[in-house]
Amino acid sequence: MSIRLHSEGGAGEVTGSRHVLTVDGARCLIDCGAFQGKREVAEAKNRALVPDPESLASVILTHAHFDHCGMLPLLSKRGYRGNYYATPATRDLAGVVMMDSAAIQARDAEYLGKQAARKGERFDWKPLYAEEDVVKAMGQFVTVSYNRPLPIGDGMRMEFFDAGHILGSAICRMSARDRSGREVTIGFTGDLGRKGKPIIRDPDHIPPVDYLVLEATYGDRLHESSVDALERLATVVRETAARGGKIIIPAFAIERTQELVYYLHTLLDEGRIPDLPIYVDSPMAINATSIFQIHPECYDEETHAAFIRHHQNPFGFNALHFSSSVAESKRINDIQGPAVIISADGMCEAGRIQHHLMHNIQDARNTILIVGYMAANTLGRRLRDREPEVRIHGDFFKVRARIEEINAFSAHADYGETWDWVSHLDLSRLKKAFLVHGEPEGLRHLESHLLSKGVAAVQVVKYGEVYEL
Ligand SMILES: [Zn+2]
CATH class of the missing domain: 3.60.15.10 (Ribonuclease Z/Hydroxyacylglutathione hydrolase-like)
Structure with a gap:
């Protein structure tokens, strides 16, 4: 027994x-x-x-x-x-x-x-x-x-x-x-x-x-408060956009991506960030977002109000572009001017985020924004620890982009x-x-x-x- x-x-x-x-x-x-x-x-x-x-x-x-x-x-x-x-x-x-x-x-x-x-x-x-x-x-x-x-x-x-x-x-x-x-x-x-x-x-x-x-x-x-975090997100986006750079955000396809979209939507609506394109480049995030839409039983009051009563879609808006195909993903590399790119894997260990990092990490105008936990021995952790050079797909890259971290979205x-x-x-x-x-x-x-x-x-x-x- x-x-x-x-x-x-x-x-x-x-x-x-x-x-x-x-x-x-x-x-x-x-x-x-x-x-x-x-x-x-x-x-x-x-x-x-x-x-x-x-x-x-x-x-x-x-x-x-x-x-x-x-x-x-x-x-x-x-x-x-x-x-x-x-x-x-x-x-x-x-x-x-x-x-x-x-x-x-x-x-x-x-x-x-x-x-x-x-x-x-x-x-x-x-x-x-x-x-x-x-x-x-x-x-x-x-x-x-x-x-x-x-x-x-x-x-x-x-x-x-x-x-x-x-x-x-x-x-x-x-x-x-x-x-x-x-x-x-x-x-x-x-x-x-x-x-x-x-x-x-x-x-x-x-x-x-x-x-x-x-x-x-x-x-x-201890995390910083989420009110401060929203302002910091706005600041990072504004400053990077003013330099003509891109904001690259490694994020897990589930929850963190939908949350970031929700926050960016809010900031755009309130005029706290400039009108710039926002790309969600992750097929899994797109699938996950459609699952979010069919589970209203999990929503809090505000999301219920927006989604059910006012028929707004907190997961989609004009500035937002989802890319599911590889060709669409590659086209993001050709974009000139400021943009937000959210992509997975959240710890940068695999997936399309690695390609966005390779394209953008050596340009000092850009920002890599870390919003989640980075486990030991991952590329995300090396970026967070501000290593001057990192290896991606076997090649070495100098980290010239700014590294910013907001923990409050944890x-x-x-x-x-x-x-x-x-x-x-x-x-x-x-x-x-x-x-x-x-x-x-x-x-x-x-x-x-x-x-x-x-x-x-x-x-x-x-x-x-x-x-x-
Ligand atoms: Zn978990």
Whole structure:
């Protein structure tokens, strides 16, 4: 008779979230994300998936970011036949994310294979999964709306609460009962969002839990206020436009892109930035935007008002151009004069953003605007750290464009906001908080912050270490 917790990813790092709750031997996996970062390391970790997927009892997906959903198709490919529990919006967005990944992997395999053949080298790299595995995975989803408690077998019950992180994102509250009848409740925050974000609602407060598995991305940082951030965005756009430069914004195709479009729309309407073209150059962002439009159940009041009552479209306006084809994307390079270019991947590790960086990074009139978290060992992190020269697609580029950073658009709570959310829990009931999804400094800082505020016990989760609940 036992209830246990361990992590096979997202422990001591911010990528590859995979947490396992085991009740009397039945395993429930919470998130099955992809590792990102150094190619060989990430690749090895992604192949070393949760052992023996066939024997998993159930899988819960908190939200559709790649580092949380990216390896579900590999689970299906390796024989998992059970359910993937997720909110309806998460299911739809995850479909786009996983399909995109399958397509990128197929392209990479083809490209690298050709390169190896040219050099007469052996090549046996295979994609982790293909589109057919994504189709298989999509057929295994069971969608569960917020606040609809559901028994999922093996002594476990689950309920989703709005995490306020991205469209459809959920905090999962689980109850686990072992054979002796002992019951514990565990809250998995997934990625914890913030109050006052556009489009989506604020994070829900959840009923009491005995244990909490809490993310710590910004465990040692405080964000600037979003009112200041909007003005800073306006300033960056105005100043760059005055120099005749372009503003290049690496952004995740989901949420961050729609949010930036929403903010730029607001600034244009209020006349706070000049009338310049805004390009969203990411096929995935275009697909994701159409999913935003069909999930009004996830909107906050303002978006409801704009979208439903006044029939405005917060995701589209005259100055905005979406480019889905490669030819359209290439045409953006020929544009003379100021423009905003939003493109993915958000950490600059892949995708069209790399081409926009190659074209614009050496021109001092331009600005590269960083608006999201940049994990260690990514190109985005090297730009954020203002390295004078960076390598893209094997070539070196001098960084002459200005680098600006606005953290307030973050979709993750900072440590102050995290504590504010935790403080609404019944602390006399909370036995321990397990910290995941953070880098070492953030984890250490959040640990001491929570202890100083009166949380009974805090454990920084170590990869593979098993904790008895
Ligand atoms: Zn996330």
